[in-house]
Amino acid sequence: MPSNNPLRRRSFLKSTAALSLLGMSGVVSAKPGRNPGPKKDEILVGVSKNRDTKKAVAQHVPGNAEIVHENKELSYAAVKFPSHASTRARENFISAVTKGDDIKYAERNTTHSTLYTANDPKLGSQYAPQQVNANDAWDTTLGSSDVTVAVVDQGVKYDHPDLSARFGSNTGYDFVDDDSDPMPDVLSDEFHGTHVAGIAAGTTDNNEGVGGISNSTLLSGRALSESGRGSTSDIADAIQWAADQGADVVNLSLGGGGYTQTMKNAVSYATTNGTAVIAAAGNDSSGSVSYPAAYSEAIAVSALDPDETLASYSNYGSKLDLAAPGTNVLSCWTTSTQYKEISGTSMATPVVSGVAALALSEYSLSPADLRQHLKNTAVNVGLPSNKQGAGRVDAANAVNTSPSPPGNGDSKETTRSGSLSSRSDSDGSTYSWAYSSPSQVVLELSGPSSADFDLYASEGTGTPPTTRSFDHRSWTTNSQEQIVIDNPDSSAALGILVDSYSGSGDYTLTITEKK
Incomplete structure (x- = not known):
């Protein structure tokens, strides 16, 4: 996973200050005429990281809509419908596009x-x-x-x-x-x-x-x-x-x-x-x-x-x-x-x-x-x-106050490796607690850059979760996932599932339990 060393990050910020004004890493500029502020007529479509975002979305876009924006780093595209289009038209598009193999989600471009x-x-x-x-x-x-x-x-x-x-x-x-x-x-x-x-x-x-x-x-x-x-x-x-x-x-x-x-x-x-x-x-x-x-x-x-x-x-x-x-x-x-x-x-x-x-x-x-x-x-x-x-x-x-880890500072780290062979392949497992009442557990998944792996966890069941039944999920468009659980339920083993949304390859799962 990327380094969390603030000194490295701050040095990077200083060295790139002049260059950063020239563009936005991973972001494709909006088309001319894209309105500022709320964008109620748009649907955001997330695509698995190992796919061409625009190409994956374009094949599902109806004739009265268009792709107006793309963020390559977050792997989503914005599809704009004309303001006169009905709510049903947008809902139909969401229903249709999410059936695509490479499409992870579709949702309204909500306003904050x-x-x-x-x-x-x-x-x-x-x-x-x-x-x-x-x-x-x-x-x-x-x-x-x-x-x-x-x-x-x-x-x-x-x-x-x-x-x-x-x-x-x-x-x-x-x-x-x-x-x-x-x-x-x-x-x-x-x-x-x-x-x-x-x-x-x-x-x-x-x-x-x-x-x-x-x-x-x-x-x-x-x-x-x-x-x-x-x-x-x-x-x-x-x-x-x-x-x-x-x-x-x-x-x-x-x-x-x-x-x-x-x-x-x-x-x-x-x-x-x-x-x-x-x-x-x-x-x-x-x-x-x-x-x-x-x-x-x-x-x-x-x-x-x-x-x-x-x-x-x-x-x-x-x-x-x-x-x-x-x-x-x-x-x-x-x-x-x-x-x-x-x-x-x-x-x-x-x-x-x-x-x-x-x-x-x-x-x-x-x-x-x-x-x-x-x-x-x-x-x-x-x-x-x-x-x-x-x-x-x-x-x-x-x-x-000098920082201290959760609890009394004791921690146990376990690393597991595995491999997923294809889309929808998954590995389910359980983790037995090292401490009777852990204050925190952190799950970190590192998978191949050419695939899209997801991470799920369930507490208090003693069995692995499924992609439909879980307590926690990390579900980004790539294979770098993290779940942090404060004061987890340790009455039964922690259930874990690593699932391939798309692609195949080896992965590493790091489990850090803190007392």
Whole structure:
């Protein structure tokens, strides 16, 4: 699997800064006339990695539709129907195309939105950095420019007095307008990305405005338009691109599109390539975490009021990882006001991203280890776990506490090898626990680049899962898969299935159990 060494990734980012403005690795530019923002008339079709994406999809496209976009790295194509086409026409296409041998999925190009709640501006001091004890963390480090936080959001006003020092020559990419300048189009309307960037990394100790949580390098992936809305494809492309640029953290202060395989693949791609994905739990006051925060690889963040109670607007649920201040958070603004307070899980998320960047300034951590470290060092504020996760993120603890693996640090690694001969061939097996109550188990599959292998797991059954009945699945368009299970059910052996969606060859399965 790709290295998770932050030093290697950061060196790569610096060395490619000038070149990255010329193109997007693995992404084919949109056709002229492709509208920015939501793309409700499009269907995203995922194709097995070892196939020609466009060719595999084209044979199924009806005469009134066309392929308008392709992401080769994530192996999907966007098929656009005319706006007057009926819902049934799109549903018929989804039904027909998914019968193709090389087609992995087809789904609507759903719309995601910013997750903030507007408030009247207040002339108050910042409280968020103090609440997460950033002041104490700053005695150790203000953060390092070698750590990069990518803000996938609206564009960022990168010449803001409190942000300009945080950007290098590569300010980012605009996936809405398909150009190399992520500056907001309409400053008075497009403030969200700038506010988010200021929370995570507004320059601290510069006698200017506010202090962000960390002095990390910023990268802007503009994937939401001035309306605050954007398509799954634009956001997924931006996540993949940010990972390819060597970003250490991707901040996703957005949601509302539901589960999509395209977004899941993008989040999986980022974490597999060493980029931590931190996402907002949602602003619906719902008892379930929204996507993309709800994906197993993402770090899901709820919002707290200044008194550390759960904000009335914040989503919560079993998939929550951490909580952070999100109400009336002061940060950078795009107009002459320059600074303003707004609220939302959108604001809580970059607090966690900033703390993550501080931790990465001190320690070399993979995304999984970073997630665990932030949870281990979080502070219990007296809320149930479905409202605060492991607790309120704490910068001082994250910086001044040496990272430790889950549990007591003991781990057992087992490697298994196998071979699949053809499409739909599979290997089912079970894994007997080394520890009576493991805190975490990580399954990592590495298969041939010419095939598309998938990984499944089931808990508490003692039998292998099937492709239709499972508890966990990693189902990207290639053969590099990972499943992380926290506090697994060890009452029976863990069931594992390696399945060939297409192709053949040898694979290696690594099972790491942590006590």
